[in-house]
Amino acid sequence: MTSWPKIWRKHKPELKLEPSVQQDRYLLVQEIRKAHLEWxxxxxxxxYVIEKEQIDYSIFALEAAEKRFEMLLKQAKDMKISAGEVAASRTMEGSS
Structure with missing residues (x-):
């Protein structure tokens, strides 16, 4: 006879990934965090820029950082990496 708790529990199947895929996901999450910081x-x-040359450089650097961040987010979306995974990696790293 099956006990009631076993019937009522619903288990979400864990996504089993090969180690190389897990490593790729981890590296992409780290790159996303780095790109966000650079942005x-x-x-x-x-x-804080004042001079014209500084303004030009700052605009260029900001646009480049935005493009890189957007590109990495698109890759994460293609790999079905959630925002929660990125946030979780941030929480885990902050607690070390």
Whole structure:
């Protein structure tokens, strides 16, 4: 006879990935976090520029950072990596 808790429990099957795929996902998440940080830095740099040459460079750097971040997010979407996975990696790294 099956007990009631076993009947009521619903298990979500875990996604089993090959080690190489897991490594690729992990590396992409790390690159996304790095690209986001670079984008934030470029935004802050733009806030503090004064001279015309600095403005031009800051705009270029900000646009490049945005494009890289968008490209990585598209790759993550194609690999079905959720925002939760990226946030979880951030939480796990912050607790170490």
């Amino acid at each position: 934030e830095i470029a935004q802050k740099r733009f806030d």
